[in-house]
Amino acid sequence: MTHSPAAQTAEEAGVPRHPRAFEPVTLVVTVLLSVLGAVIGLVLITTLGIAPNTSVIGALIAMLVGRVSFAALRRMRDPNRQNLVQSAVSGSTFAAANSLVTPIAVPFLLGRTDLVWPMLGGAVIGLAVDSWVLYRVFDSRLLPATAAWPAGIAAAETIRAGDEGGRKAKLLGVSALVGFVGGLFKVPTSAAGVAFLGNIWALLMFGVGLLVAQYAPVLLHVDLSAHYVPHGVMIGAGLVALVQALLMMRNRGGRKTAEAVEGPATEGAAPGGEPENARPAHFAPEVRTVDAARLRRGLLEGLVLFVAGALVIALMGGVLSGMGGAGLVGWVLLAGVAALVHQLIVGLAAMHSGWFPAFAVTLIFLILGLVLAIPMVPLALLVGYAASTGPAFADVGFDFKAGWLLRRGGVPWHPYEVAGRRQQYLAQLVGFAVAVLVVAVAWKPFFADGHVPPVAKVYVDTIKTGLTDGHALAVMGLWAIPGALVQLLGGSSRQMGVLLATGLLVATPQAGWLVLAALAVRVLWRRHARRKAAGAAAEQAATEAADNDLALVGAGLVAGSSLSDVSQIVRTF
Template sequence: MKDDDTRIKFDSEEELIDYYCSKPHPKAFTPSIVIVMLLCSLVGGIIGMELIVKFGLSTNSSIIGALIAVIVGMLPMKFARKFRNIHTQNLVETAISCATFGAGNVLMVCVSIIWVFNKPEMCTGILIGGVIAFVVDITMMYWLFDTPLMGADEAWPIGIATAETILAAAEMGKKAKLLIGGIAGGIIGTWLGLPMDIIGVCGLGNIFALTAFCIGLIMNGYWPTWFGYSLGDYYVPQGVMVGAGMVGLIQAIILIVRKYKGRSKTETPKEELKTADSTFIEPEESELTVEQENELLGEKDEKTGHIYTRTTKQMTQTFVRGIILYIIGAVIMALIGGIAAEMSEGMLVVWVIYAMAAALISEILVGISAMHSGYFPAMATVIIFLVFGIFIGFPPHALAFLAGYTACTGPAFADMGYDLKAGWILRGRGRHVKFELEGRRQQYYAELFGAAVAVVLVFIFYRSYFLAGRIPPVASVYKATIDAGVNGTVLRQILLFAIVGAVLQLISGLKRQIGILFAAGLLITNPIAGVAGLIFLTFRYFIEKKFGDEGRKNLNVVSAGLIAGAALFSFCTNTFKLVSTNSKKG
């Protein structure tokens, strides 16, 4: 390894990671890092708002943020040197990613739902409640990451793609060539109209869950052609998600109960961890807080051997905290927004409890889908809770607030999961426990920074967007659902197909998540992606069977490149569309 002021060369990825993990972790609020995070977050937040109102979608900007940090690190200036550090780059991508999703998918969608009801005076209330849900959502992922429910060793495909991009830029070896080839393939394939992001995800995620996801995509997309009617006409996707989601929730509860019952057997002392897993590194005791000591008493997954840094007790405490925080947020939203006056005291209590449950369950369902497939059916989960809210009898404005509150949980939760996964890989996949905990904390600060930028941007600009008629299309979908209402026939159809989802999820278990991922596929219209995904999964199976672990590692890098290429192409082309459209208006 050669180390000088301008360039560091490494002989292997492990050497690179160990080198940067031997240094103090960069602080998110270092002035130079704050400046770069601020500029990136402003750009990401603005693009997120523009995309959500113009195209009804947002884009993953993690890789963009990482590349910006890499480019800054190449500048021949003293302040730029710290941006050669892979962990500094990780902080920058974390901030811009949160700002993009937070401003677009979360807050603009939230406030637009009540705007389309012609109630601008209620916007401040729903936005304040949305901000609370947004921040709680981020915090929940910070607390839940690397628990038995949200393991760091799970797929989190976008996180892998981001980490591989950062490592390849730093290493510039064989991996860099594979990644560059993958990026080129992702760009060319996306330009030709192929779903390169989904193809890339199929090289990284759980093969069983992704197969179910692809089958769902194919069925939903081609069903009208095959049979002359849509599955959505009979609420099949919603029903399957309800059943799979409820069973998945029960499975998570059973997991917690089992862990508690066998706690004396499953909780591993630190001395045993050092002998059972060579990746465990004993930090200096004098530097540890009580919280860190508890975090280091990990629990080992009997099947994979992965040692979690969050215990079952901490996972349970997180859910309790989440229930309390989401209740507080719902109460504040109801009081400030004015919907409390539209309901009786009893109905208000029911609404608050239901809003809390919808927010919590939605983020878990979205998080699980994102963890395994890289995609999350956020809009679909909101509609499911809206349908049941209509049956309960909530008034229209209360339903709009419910939709806004629920919409604020899930996207940021999943996005932070991706960012933490990227950080976990860059920090040595758990080899440096104390460094991992500190890095995770700094990422949380960076995520909050990006969230703050998103909040400020939306509060300043949402009225000018909406007064100009630039409203996220999904708001009209939610309003149409509320205005249409539902009847007993719809409820029966949902419950009937909920049985299908429940059975699939029950058979697959909590780890494979076949039921939830099949439902996620049914909720998305992209059959070509399903076909391409199945083809690539077959290719992956034979590659791994013939070349073993080495083939799997190389395929992971190429797959990460495909995702990165698709993200770069989409980001750049969408940004170009925005600029060209605005210039024509001017």
């Protein structure tokens, strides 16, 4: 792939060269570990129904590879190379487990094995567009790099601790051990880890949702999910979140210019349509690398590409024969919009909480399809296409966040950050390609042995059964009102409504208590750190130091929990 003129000018002007994703050693390590990640994701999603976060695991393996004394592998000691490998490994895991094998299991379980390959082709399109849109809009007002992206912080802190050693490595190691042991005993320690890393208000609502979902059946004798209450809350919050996203696409003031932060801008026009004065020489988190114009273009490109992908699936899957011309047009438009909405809601939830309710949001579109009386086969393809988007979108965001944190020392920062993000995207594409090959080869023996993602069974059972409760739509409409109000009151920066619905839908036992306890520790630790500080500057420094310590603890808990998830692969054989 050729470099843009702007990138060539930057390199000639002395911009430090970011490691390349296609360097021979990096590429070989990337491919080998991506195969491992894809296999792990495929085995765990089809046996235990989970897709572990392999971002930190990929980072740990990349660090171990870098410690090998063999001359060529010493290059892997570079944290930015480790970030490239980590990005590809997590990408291959989520792509294989969530974006590829789950969608193709839907037509398989319906007995339509002839539609598996068309669905796989559609899922590949969904995966490709999913990652492309995130690459285009990451670090915009809608999806800023300064947001939580908890798994990204965990991966970056893991790489840093391995590179620097000392106190950071010890704190990370102890926290990882706690997370690993907790995972072995089915304690959701990753929930506590995320609470140390994410947005406090968003996670507060997430914890509340988890507790309500856990205790409503016991105290109120009501199964909220069976009555579609969480789905209604998500519909209301999701609609408001989409309106908020549309408002962010407008060109408005409020962003500091680089001249106000750093003085004169660096030479040359910024890639992606940013104004020239948005290119600071040093790291400036308040200056975004993606402006409103590029955000608008990225989302519109995504919508067009999703609609085109839906048309391809419709033609390959024979939707026209079952619906007619007008039905085909309506199906294609609905599938394209569903794919875009699905990725945005899942991405926003993941950005703030580290959890993404992909299954539940897909189920919402399934229910909508039942209400619209879409025939079985077109509905199955619609569900599979929507399910292929979202997880990769969130995962790429996590990895870009990790890279953004690791590249803060680059000077000049802006072109180095843009170049590094591009290399991460290329590394992700390698991981995705590996995942496609692994799934294409492995799906037949896996499905033949009865290893099918549990969520796909839920989709198919719902499609076959239909809406037995005639009041489901009315209930969802009723509960959409409080979901919309909470989202509106919290604003776009907190996504409180979306996170409340996420907690209600995820419903992991005991996770709510851990989230709230970790938030309480976070607040108390900050106050303790500021108590001895004299002056505003000292208080700010003390708060940052406290947040750094908590980020290490959170990263360790997430890493340990992820290792525990992956260790369960041994139990499947």
